[in-house]
Amino acid sequence: MAPSAAPPAGVVDLRSDTVTRPTPAMRRAMAEADVGDDVYGEDPTVNALQERFAGLVGKDAALFVPSGTMANQLALLVLARRGTTVVAGRRQHVVIYENGAAAVNAGVQFHTLDDGDGTLDPTEVAWAVDAARHHHPTPSLVCVENTHMPAGGTVWPVDRLQAIAGLGLPVHLDGARLCNASVASGVPPADLAAPATTVASCLSKGLGAPVGSLLAGPADVIAEARGHRQRLGGGMRQAGVLAAAGLVALDTMIERLAEDHERARRLAAAVAERWPGAGAEPDQVATNVVLFEHPDPRALLAHLAGEGVLAGTIAPGIVRLVTHCDVDDEGVERAAKALAAAP
Numbered sequence: 001m002a003p004s005a006a007p008p009a010g011v012v013d014l015r016s017d018t019v020t021r022p023t024p025a026m027r028r029a030m031a032e033a034d035v036g037d038d039v040y041g042e043d044p045t046v047n048a049l050q051e052r053f054a055g056l057v058g059k060d061a062a063l064f065v066p067s068g069t070m071a072n073q074l075a076l077l078v079l080a081r082r083g084t085t086v087v088a089g090r091r092q093h094v095v096i097y098e099n100g101a102a103a104v105n106a107g108v109q110f111h112t113l114d115d116g117d118g119t120l121d122p123t124e125v126a127w128a129v130d131a132a133r134h135h136h137p138t139p140s141l142v143c144v145e146n147t148h149m150p151a152g153g154t155v156w157p158v159d160r161l162q163a164i165a166g167l168g169l170p171v172h173l174d175g176a177r178l179c180n181a182s183v184a185s186g187v188p189p190a191d192l193a194a195p196a197t198t199v200a201s202c203l204s205k206g207l208g209a210p211v212g213s214l215l216a217g218p219a220d221v222i223a224e225a226r227g228h229r230q231r232l233g234g235g236m237r238q239a240g241v242l243a244a245a246g247l248v249a250l251d252t253m254i255e256r257l258a259e260d261h262e263r264a265r266r267l268a269a270a271v272a273e274r275w276p277g278a279g280a281e282p283d284q285v286a287t288n289v290v291l292f293e294h295p296d297p298r299a300l301l302a303h304l305a306g307e308g309v310l311a312g313t314i315a316p317g318i319v320r321l322v323t324h325c326d327v328d329d330e331g332v333e334r335a336a337k338a339l340a341a342a343p
Contacts, residue, residue, distance in 0.1 A: 012331040014267075015312040017177075017260075017288060017324035020208040025252065026245035035240035038064070039230070045240030049247050050214065056250065057178070057199050058190030059216035063225050064243055065234050068176045069098045071200035071215040073105050073232065074225040075172040076141070079197060082107035084140035087128050089115025091150035093174055094143050105232070111139055118148030119156055122163040129167055142167075145174040146192060147181045150314060153264075153289030155181040158191060165195035173199040176213070180206050180287040183257040197221070206257050206288060207249035208325045211242045253325065260288040260323040263332045267321050268292075270336035290321040300342055307338035 013019045022030070036042035046064050054062040065071050072094045080086050086102065088095050090112035094102065102108050113124045125142060132138040142164055146156040165171050173196035175181070175189075182189045193199040198217035203209035215225055229235065236242070268290045271280035280292035294300050297313050304311050314320050321335070 010308060012309045012327060012335050014321040014323065014327065014335060015310050016320075017205045017322045020204075020324050020326045022210045022245055023208060023248065023252075023325075026209060026248045029244035029248050030241050033240040033244035035238040037237055038239045039235040039237060043238060043240040043243070045247070046243040049243040049250075052247060052250055053201070053214045054216050056189050057175075057193040057201070057216050059193070059199065060219040061222040062214045062216035063222050063229060064236075064239060064246070065213050065215060065229055066211065066236065068093070068174070068200060068202045068205075068213040069101065070229070070232060070234055071213045072098065072143075072172070072174055073101050074215055074228050075143075075198045075200065075217075076102055076106040076108060077228045078221050078224045079170045079172055080106050080108045080141040083137075085109055085111040085128070085137045086141045086143055087111045087113065087120070087125055087139050087169070088143040089113055089118075089120055089145065089148070091115055091148075092143060092145045093149065093176065094145075108140075109137070111137070115145075115148065115151065118145075118151030118154030119160055120144060120164060122160065122167065125164050125169075126167055129169065139169060141172060142169050143172045143174060144196075145176070147177045147184075147287050147289070149177070149289055150291070152285065152291045153177065153180065153287035155185050155286050156192070158187060158195070161192075161195045170197040171195060172197065175199050176202040177206055177287065179254045180257050180261070183254065184261055184286045203246040203249050206260060206324060207246075207253040209242075209245040209249040209253075212246050214246075256325065257288070260325070260327075261286070263323040263327065263329070264288045264290050264321070266332050267323065267335060267339075270339045271321075274339050274342060288323045290323075292319055293317055294319050303342050304335075304338050307334070307341070309335045309338045 050062040268280040278292040
């Protein structure tokens with residue numbers, strides 16, 4: 001699919017939190033960044049970003065990569081074994097939104113579990129582990145997602161992740177929106193990530209940076225991931241220009257995520273008023289994602305676009321609204337009025 005043109009000025013863009021523009025502080029930092037060749041490990045700004053993120057999530061080391069998909073794929077390459085299964089929720093990003101990359105890159109298949117509430121049941125993960133003694137494929141890794149976008153941006157309880165990690169398999173935490181989870185729960189990112197072997201986070205979603213994600217974990221694991229990053233074409237040379245925006249994002253954009261969460265609840269209230277029972281209950285919106293069922297999403301999206309509001313879908317019949325730093329109170333009010341007027 002060809003990329004669409006950028007939305008015109010004044011449009012309230014709720015399709016995703018990936019559509020944000022860099023803040024003025026990010027642009028200044030990018031213009032003034034001290035750079036070197038990151039493939040040689042000589043970019044001081046990239047190194048500073050990696051150290052900052054590793055400290056934030058309580059891991060030994062971190063690696064800057066172009067995308068969250070690459071971060072997840074690197075985790076599969078270093079933690080899973082070819083010819084084995086990876087236990088994951090059936091709606092997780094690594095399962096359905098990475099174009100089948102796990103099979104191509106890591107030579108694994110998924111053992112998918114129900115993740116209707118955004119989490120995995122430890123007893124079901126334990127069953128998958130035990131099933132290997134009964135001629136089922138052997139699992140070598142568990143992947144979880146926090147926040148879990150297709151469940152409406154829900155947050156994982158730490159004790160549930162601890163229970164899964166206690167089963168003995170390495171765990172990769174796809175924390176694309178981990179900072180949203182931290183702000184919503186009041187639990188520091190390092191505590192949310194503690195049970196996991198590796199953790200990935202996106203700078204280019206709720207934190208508003210233009211490009212990039214990070215993968216963190218044990219030093220030897222991240223060193224191996226660096227080699228795989230090169231094989232996947234992820235060596236970005238003077239990447240400090242991008243990393244500089246990421247540092248600003250980590251320093252200035254985390255606490256304000258609470259504003260996005262509150263605005264998402266207001267949008268959910270507008271949806272619930274217009275379509276009771278569609279699944280958007282304000283008291284169940286924990287972070288910045290609002291999902292609801294609609295009988296004709298295409299018509300609804302066309303109506304909203306006509307009112308200057310962009311939205312999207314994540315599955316047949318499921319509409320998504322995502323708040324972010326480029327949507328203010330006025331934008332939320334405009335979107336709420338457009339929803340109220342929808343046929």
